[in-house]
Amino acid sequence: MQSLIENRDSVNRWLERYGVRFGVYKGGVFNEQLFPFDSIPRIIAREDWQMLEKGLVQRVKALNAFLWDIYHEKNIIKDGVVPEEFVYSSKGYMPECEGIDPEGRIYSHISGIDLVEGKDGSWFILEDNLRIPSGASYPMIAREITRKVSPVTFIDNHVADNRDYAVLLKEMMDSVNKGRGINVILTPGRYNSAFFEHSYLAEKTGAVLAFPGDMTVEDDIVWYTGLFKEKIRVGAIYRRVSDEYLDPMAFEASSLLGVPNLFQAYRKGNVAVINGFGNGVADDKGIYYFVPKMVRYYLHEEPILHNAPTYLPYFKEDYDYILANIGKLVIKDVSEAGGYGVVFGRDLSPEKLEELKTLIVEQPRRWIAQEVIDFKDLEILEGMEKVERKADLRAFVVSGADGVKVWKSGLTRFSRNPDSFVVNSSQGGGFKDTWVMED
Amino acid sequence: MARFLFTYRSETRFSVPVTGHSFLLRVLPLSDGPQQLEQASLSLEPGPDSLCGDVDKWGAEISYGIASGPHDHFSYVSSGIVETSGEPRLDPHPSPVFRVPTALTGFCEEMRGLCVEGGGLEAAKAMMVKVSGAVAYVPGSTGVATSAAEAFHQRKGVCQDFSHILIALCRECGIPARYVCGFVTGEGETHAWTEVWHEGSWYGLDATSGLPCDDTYIAVAFGRDAADCSVSRGVFTGSALQRTETKVTVEELFEK
Numbered sequence: 001m002q003s004l005i006e007n008r009d010s011v012n013r014w015l016e017r018y019g020v021r022f023g024v025y026k027g028g029v030f031n032e033q034l035f036p037f038d039s040i041p042r043i044i045a046r047e048d049w050q051m052l053e054k055g056l057v058q059r060v061k062a063l064n065a066f067l068w069d070i071y072h073e074k075n076i077i078k079d080g081v082v083p084e085e086f087v088y089s090s091k092g093y094m095p096e097c098e099g100i101d102p103e104g105r106i107y108s109h110i111s112g113i114d115l116v117e118g119k120d121g122s123w124f125i126l127e128d129n130l131r132i133p134s135g136a137s138y139p140m141i142a143r144e145i146t147r148k149v150s151p152v153t154f155i156d157n158h159v160a161d162n163r164d165y166a167v168l169l170k171e172m173m174d175s176v177n178k179g180r181g182i183n184v185i186l187t188p189g190r191y192n193s194a195f196f197e198h199s200y201l202a203e204k205t206g207a208v209l210a211f212p213g214d215m216t217v218e219d220d221i222v223w224y225t226g227l228f229k230e231k232i233r234v235g236a237i238y239r240r241v242s243d244e245y246l247d248p249m250a251f252e253a254s255s256l257l258g259v260p261n262l263f264q265a266y267r268k269g270n271v272a273v274i275n276g277f278g279n280g281v282a283d284d285k286g287i288y289y290f291v292p293k294m295v296r297y298y299l300h301e302e303p304i305l306h307n308a309p310t311y312l313p314y315f316k317e318d319y320d321y322i323l324a325n326i327g328k329l330v331i332k333d334v335s336e337a338g339g340y341g342v343v344f345g346r347d348l349s350p351e352k353l354e355e356l357k358t359l360i361v362e363q364p365r366r367w368i369a370q371e372v373i374d375f376k377d378l379e380i381l382e383g384m385e386k387v388e389r390k391a392d393l394r395a396f397v398v399s400g401a402d403g404v405k406v407w408k409s410g411l412t413r414f415s416r417n418p419d420s421f422v423v424n425s426s427q428g429g430g431f432k433d434t435w436v437m438e439d
Numbered sequence: 440m441a442r443f444l445f446t447y448r449s450e451t452r453f454s455v456p457v458t459g460h461s462f463l464l465r466v467l468p469l470s471d472g473p474q475q476l477e478q479a480s481l482s483l484e485p486g487p488d489s490l491c492g493d494v495d496k497w498g499a500e501i502s503y504g505i506a507s508g509p510h511d512h513f514s515y516v517s518s519g520i521v522e523t524s525g526e527p528r529l530d531p532h533p534s535p536v537f538r539v540p541t542a543l544t545g546f547c548e549e550m551r552g553l554c555v556e557g558g559g560l561e562a563a564k565a566m567m568v569k570v571s572g573a574v575a576y577v578p579g580s581t582g583v584a585t586s587a588a589e590a591f592h593q594r595k596g597v598c599q600d601f602s603h604i605l606i607a608l609c610r611e612c613g614i615p616a617r618y619v620c621g622f623v624t625g626e627g628e629t630h631a632w633t634e635v636w637h638e639g640s641w642y643g644l645d646a647t648s649g650l651p652c653d654d655t656y657i658a659v660a661f662g663r664d665a666a667d668c669s670v671s672r673g674v675f676t677g678s679a680l681q682r683t684e685t686k687v688t689v690e691e692l693f694e695k
Contacts, residue, residue, distance in 0.1 A: 088536050093536070218488060219491060
């Protein structure tokens with residue numbers, strides 16, 4: 001471990017050479033920044049991991065069952081477990097998806113589940129990311145580099161090899177492709193914040209990296225146009241373009257990032273789209289509250305992993321509690337992502353608190369409130385000094401027609417600002433490798 | 440009961456030839472309870488490499504495909520005979536999305552004065568009359584992306600805006616409402632109106648004229664708002680300027 005710490009700068013130099021960057025748009029300006037790597041890994045003990053793994057598989061199975069139900073029978077609404085308006089007023093609900101049957105009933109093929117560890121060692125789910133969760137490539141390449149820079153570290157420590165993520169992805173893609181054509185990764189392009197990841201995952205999985213304009217749809221079949229204008233049939237698209245921009249014929253008409261008439265090809269079952277259309281309805285921050293109920297409803301099991309204690313102003317008793325305790329809660333705007341729209345009551349002036357209360361009273365459905373969790377801080381290096389910072393863990397769960405697998409690693413993000421609880425990379429944080437121990 | 444011969448023509452000219460032109464059209468009337476399509480045809484020029492037909496999520500006929508080779512114009516004609524009854528459309532379980540505002544149909548406090556409480560068809564009709572009186576029909580005053588609130592603020596708009604404003608009001612007052620795009624008798628553009636749900640059926644209301652719809656209204660597509668009902672969408676490769684002319688002709692057919 002010491003050797004890893006000593007080699008921190010050389011790891012970061014390698015990352016820079018590989019172009020491991022994260023692009024951020026702020027005020028309409030695109031800036032690419034390095035995603036700073038901290039060489040002290042997060043270590044997860046084998047027993048802890050076994051519990052996390054079971055809990056994550058359970059949660060993602062329930063979420064996929066929920067998505068299938070919402071776009072088909074809607075039993076969970078009929079049975080009064082999830083109120084109708086949480087589904088239909090969600091921006092992520094897409095009536096277009098009604099009745100569509102994706103391969104294996106999988107909507108969320110790649111789920112990025114954000115967790116935090118409390119000071120007492122218990123884990124809480126913060127957020128389910130079921131649309132286009134990013135970040136797996138960072139620990140993948142960091143591990144590749146640290147193994148080269150400090151091989152002895154991985155002889156002395158029995159860390160589960162995480163270089164199999166690409167294999168998990170490829171197997172999943174193949175399982176929903178069913179041999180209909182090639183696998184592609186569709187990137188919006190060079191100026192996307194996660195372009196490094198798109199190109200890296202394409203290289204590692206053997207999928208073709210496709211840019212907007214590389215694919216066309218004819219007679220409900222998707223074709224990739226090759227270097228010599230030859231047409232190659234596409235069987236699965238791991239798209240890194242969001243639903244609303246993915247097909248200008250069906251959704252945002254001005255989008256130049258999509259594949260025209262892709263939605264029809266998907267609807268007819270001629271191509272797998274990874275992740276599926278319409279997943280936003282299940283990773284809405286308001287729906288999050290109901291996930292433990294989904295586990296009981298669909299799987300008839302007790303949830304292994306718990307949500308952070310959450311209150312929905314929609315329910316009268318929660319509403320009263322939030323207004324009375326707003327100063328100690330964290331308030332989230334359900335429609336925002338990436339660490340935006342997250343406010344800590346204790347940081348607000350009395351006037352701002354009153355303003356926030358008014359917003360909650362006016363639009364109760366738009367907000368959720370959570371107790372502030374006492375995170376276990378992780379050590380990071382500031383210069384050569386070890387300091388403690390807030391961190392979370394994004395676990396990647398890969399669901400194919402052949403089953404659900406959890407990647408034995410994850411993206412540990414930390415906040416560089418000692419006073420901040422927000423760890424999103426778009427807010428300027430750094431990352432660590434995540435070691436799952438084998439003994 | 441009425442029968443109509445309809446023709447929808449659209450012709451687009453490009454300043455330089457374009458390629459890889461994907462399109463999706465909604466130019467054929469619906470065939471459902473109160474409206475039956477007796478004959479229909481669609482022809483495109485240049486002939487596309489692929490042309491498919493399907494129905495969209497709300498039941499409208501869609502025709503889509505791709506014209507790959509270079510072309511400097513793109514035109515299509517849909518025509519046929521449709522019979523209408525002017526009766527409301529039965530729908531015992533309307534989708535709950537028709538109660539929820541969208542980006543184009545958000546309510547704003549400025550509209551509050553037009554709300555009529557009490558619910559049901561009568562309240563919706565009263566709001567339709569108010570919208571028609573409060574907003575002026577001014578061609579060119581708004582665009583496809585203008586929201587109900589923006590159009591209402593300037594008190595000007597076209598049929599799309601009248602429909603969006605009435606939808607915003609109805610949904611605010613708890614009445615499910617949806618957007619309808621279609622044809623009306625005579626010669627001109629496509630028209631848009633609103634349907635409101637009342638006791639198991641959808642009733643057509645035309646906020647532009649301030650009158651309930653009768654059997655001279657031919658529905659082509661429904662949706663939450665105009666974005667769900669685009670008559671024509673297309674993307675192509677080539678930096679061309681384009682000019683499109685469209686014309687709808689609907690004439691009533693009388694028994695000999």
